[in-house]
Amino acid sequence: MFTEKENARAGEQRAGRKNKHRHNNKPSLNFKAINYAAMAVLPVLLGRWLPDGKRIGNEWIARNPRRANHHAGSFKINMRNGKWADFATNDRGVDVISLAAYIAGVSQSEAARRLVAMLGVRHD
Numbered sequence: 873m874f875t876e877k878e879n880a881r882a883g884e885q886r887a888g889r890k891n892k893h894r895h896n897n898k899p900s901l902n903f904k905a906i907n908y909a910a911m912a913v914l915p916v917l918l919g920r921w922l923p924d925g926k927r928i929g930n931e932w933i934a935r936n937p938r939r940a941n942h943h944a945g946s947f948k949i950n951m952r953n954g955k956w957a958d959f960a961t962n963d964r965g966v967d968v969i970s971l972a973a974y975i976a977g978v979s980q981s982e983a984a985r986r987l988v989a990m991l992g993v994r995h996d
Contacts, residue, residue, distance in 0.1 A: 901984045903969060909993040910968035911954055917968065918949060921975050927951065936961070937975055 910917060918925060918932045925934025925944060936947040936958045946960035949971060956971045957964035965971055973983035987993065 901981060901988075903967075903980075903984055906984050906987050906991075906993055907954065907967045907969055909991050910972075910987055913991065914949075914951055914954065914968060917972075918951075921972070922947075922949075936963075938963075938977070 915927070915932075918934075922932065922934035922937065925932050925947075927933075930950060930952050932949040932951055933944050934947050934949075935941040935944050939958075939961065941947065941960070947956075947958045949956040954968045954971065955964070955966050956974075963974060965974060969980050969984050969987065972987055973980045976983060976986070978986075
């Protein structure tokens with residue numbers, strides 16, 4: 873889902889931050905700001921993450937990349953609010969970060985960090 877360059881940039885950004893650490897020594901993330909920035913470019917992200925999909929009205933309909941899905945239809949993303957669901961498996965989320973985490977198979981925090989690196993979002 874993310875290129876090696878974007879993953880490396882995310883790692884560099886995490887390593888370069890020394891302030892705003894929480895209990896677990898990781899930088900705090902402003903999920904709202906990151907989601908807001910991701911929503912602004914959601915059609916581009918969906919075209920990249922789910923290239924077999926297509927826009928129908930306000931939804932992006934694609935095959936679920938996490939399972940053997942032979943045709944599009946049950947995996948949908950609302951392009952107005954970022955909510956998504958696979959109605960065949962009942963997997964769902966409420967924002968772009970949760971979608972990125974689901975597709976990449978990573979935590980939401982890691983997905984947020986990768987989106988920060990990819991989009992160049994200022995989130996603090």
